[in-house]
Amino acid sequence: xxxxxxxxxxxxxxxxxxxxxxxxxxxxxxxxxxxxxxxxxxxxxxxxxxxxxxxxxxxxxxxxxxxxxxxxxxxxxxxxxxxxxxxxxxxxxxxxxxxxxxxxxxxxxxxxxxxxxxxxxxxxxxxxxxxxxxxxxxxxxxxxxxxxxxxxxxxxxxxxxxxxxxxxxxxxxxxxxxxxxxxxxxxxxxxxxxxxxxxxxxxxxxxxxxxxxxxxxxxxxxxxxxxxxxxxxxxxxxxxxxxxxxxxxxxxxxxxxxxxxxxxxxxxxxxxxxxxxxxxxxxxxxxxxxxxxxxxxxxxxxxxxxxxxxxxxxxxxxxxxxx
Ligand code: UGA
Ligand code: MN
Numbered sequence: 139x140x141x142x143x144x145x146x147x148x149x150x151x152x153x154x155x156x157x158x159x160x161x162x163x164x165x166x167x168x169x170x171x172x173x174x175x176x177x178x179x180x181x182x183x184x185x186x187x188x189x190x191x192x193x194x195x196x197x198x199x200x201x202x203x204x205x206x207x208x209x210x211x212x213x214x215x216x217x218x219x220x221x222x223x224x225x226x227x228x229x230x231x232x233x234x235x236x237x238x239x240x241x242x243x244x245x246x247x248x249x250x251x252x253x254x255x256x257x258x259x260x261x262x263x264x265x266x267x268x269x270x271x272x273x274x275x276x277x278x279x280x281x282x283x284x285x286x287x288x289x290x291x292x293x294x295x296x297x298x299x300x301x302x303x304x305x306x307x308x309x310x311x312x313x314x315x316x317x318x319x320x321x322x323x324x325x326x327x328x329x330x331x332x333x334x335x336x337x338x339x340x341x342x343x344x345x346x347x348x349x350x351x352x353x354x355x356x357x358x359x360x361x362x363x364x365x366x367x368x369x370x371x372x373x374x375x376x377x378x379x380x381x382x383x384x385x386x387x388x389x390x391x392x393x394x395x396x397x398x399x400x401x402x403x404x405x406x407x408x409x410x411x412x413x414x415x416x417x418x419x420x421x422x423x424x425x426x427x428x429x430x431x432x433x434x435x436x437x438x439x440x441x442x443x444x445x446x447x448x449x450x451x452x453x454x455x456x457x458x459x460x461x
Pocket of ligand 1: 282287325438
């Protein structure tokens with residue numbers, strides 16, 4: 139009985155081998171590319187990396203079985219989403235500022251723009267603008283109480299908090315996706331390299347800011363990869379002597395510190411950043427970016443107030459144009 143089985147096995151063996159070889163030859167055919175576009179590193183910026191990351195499509199139906207004998211492709215690391223919170227308010231240059239900003243953001247992979255209007259309602263101008271911006275975005279609004287609209291008082295406190303609340307709400311029930319939060323004022327100038335740097339933020343990262351604090355730049359001072367002080371022309375005694383444009387926070391840190399917000403009460407002018415960072419991190423923990431904080435990749439530019447002295451009071455133009 140045993141020997142019968144044995145001979146049958148040897149008769150079948152060549153056939154089994156032939157089938158295996160044929161299947162193997164089939165799988166060696168070059169697999170169709172996952173997408174028609176070439177792959178670019180999502181971490182790179184510029185021509186390639188600036189594109190939206192390619193979708194990670196699984197094997198198409200029918201090819202699944204055939205691919206089984208091949209080594210399984212390693213899952214790509216998920217590209218962290220950059221959430222940019224931008225407070226904005228109505229003024230003659232608003233659309234111009236937002237246009238510059240969108241032109242930058244559109245070149246950054248996996249960026250979600252949280253635009254928060256300082257207004258009692260979402261304006262038509264911003265709604266129309268966002269609808270055509272070609273960016274994943276969320277449009278929020280919250281008015282700054284009148285009593286806080288005074289020179290010398292911090293700006294955009296309520297708007298940044300509204301952005302934070304939205305972010306926390308959105309990620310309330312799902313497992314935290316990798317993400318990085320950045321406060322992007324609407325009038326600053328952002329290099330694409332900046333987004334590449336902040337994308338790898340583990341907790342809180344920092345970098346220099348150009349044209350700020352009455353100096354050409356301010357920057358965190360770094361020794362042996364750690365922040366040890368601040369190069370600044372204004373109140374160097376602040377625990378975190380840094381502008382809003384000089385740091386990013388991981389989504390994880392935002393979610394695990396649900397009470398961290400920008401405060402009106404007790405907050406002195408220019409202390410907003412420091413007061414916020416104090417709630418979520420320590421100076422020792424900060425991650426220096428931009429080549430140990432030696433490169434300026436963002437500028438605290440300010441747009442001059444426009445001169446509208448020649449606007450007509452009557453004899454208006456025959457058409458109504460949005461500017
Ligand atoms: C500096 C800091 O860089 C800001 O991050 C900080 O919010 C601000 O001071 C402050 O005083 O609190 P600065 O250029 O003086 O920035 O401020 P703006 O650019 O005028 O305002 C910062 C952001 O708040 C902008 O995105 C702006 O559109 C928005 N904003 C300003 C409002 O939403 N409402 C306002 O009434 C004024
Ligand atoms: Mn500004």
